[in-house]
Amino acid sequence: MDVDMVDGCQVVRMYDLPNELSNLLKAIYDGVKFQDDSTNDFFFLAGILRLSNKYFMTHLRSQAISHLSQTWTHTLEGHDAMVERALKSPITNGISFPYVHPIHVLNLAHETGTRVVLPSVLYFLSIYPFADVLRADHAKLTIAHPSKPSSQLAQADVQNYTLMYQHRIELMLDFSRRVCGERRASAQCLKGVQASACTQGFGRLGARMARSWVTRTGPLHWMLQSVKMLDGDGSVCAVCKREFKEDVQRHREAVWEKLPSVVGLPDWNVLVESDLPKLPM
Incomplete structure (x- = not known):
């Protein structure tokens, strides 16, 4: 069987997104610091969470989820802080805090088996009119980025949206x-x-x-x-x-x-x- 070799070493082909794999390698060697000051900060986290989940990197996965749950929180105090920041934060590039649509967070959570953020995400998603959710044309949903989760509400989540609404x-x-x-x-x-x-x-x-x-x-x-x-x-x-x-x-x-x-x-x-x-x- 033919095997690709480089400098005497077997080539292992990776099919992950190049930007996500690059960020993951940097996180492994240099550590990682997550932020939530722009849409790109979420997409960066999404890539790290996907690959750390895929490759069983428990520490990085926990770090990503911990940061994600600071906004899409599991505590009432965290909810109040998130709303307060949303009311006070300025618009950045035409996008308001938290700079990411709940559908993106919901679909990322499903991709990575992350449940702790789901109640908070669905609560905030229920504030959006259903017709708007189906059209998926909100400015936060139409941003182009290779790490962007699906902008469509999954059929299985229609029931949860309705129950929360x-x-x-x-x-x-x-x-x-x-x-x-x-x-x-x-x-x-x-x-x-x-x-x-x-x-x-x-x-x-x-x-x-x-x-x-x-x-x-x-x-x-x-x-x-x-x-x-x-x-x-x-x-x-x-x-x-x-x-x-x-x-x-x-x-x-x-x-x-x-x-x-x-x-x-x-x-x-x-x-x-x-x-x-x-x-x-």
């Missing part, structure tokens, strides 16, 4: 109607006129929240905004405001904990242990 709408309806609109004054609130004023204040808040959301609203951040709205209502006492803020945070934490189950995934602890065994919750 419906769940997101139900969260906002429940929050505005029940958590806000049906809330009563605190047991520690002054009796009589003040208690009545506080209850009426919650009723007004529920009505405002019901009017404030649209189909592209992210409920977890929107819930935080309700606390700011109530703070501006001078008719509600300090005790009721404090207890409402505490209850909203507990409600958000409960919503976050249940997020994986919406799309049939195990809880966060299992996902983290599977993909990031050395990363504490």
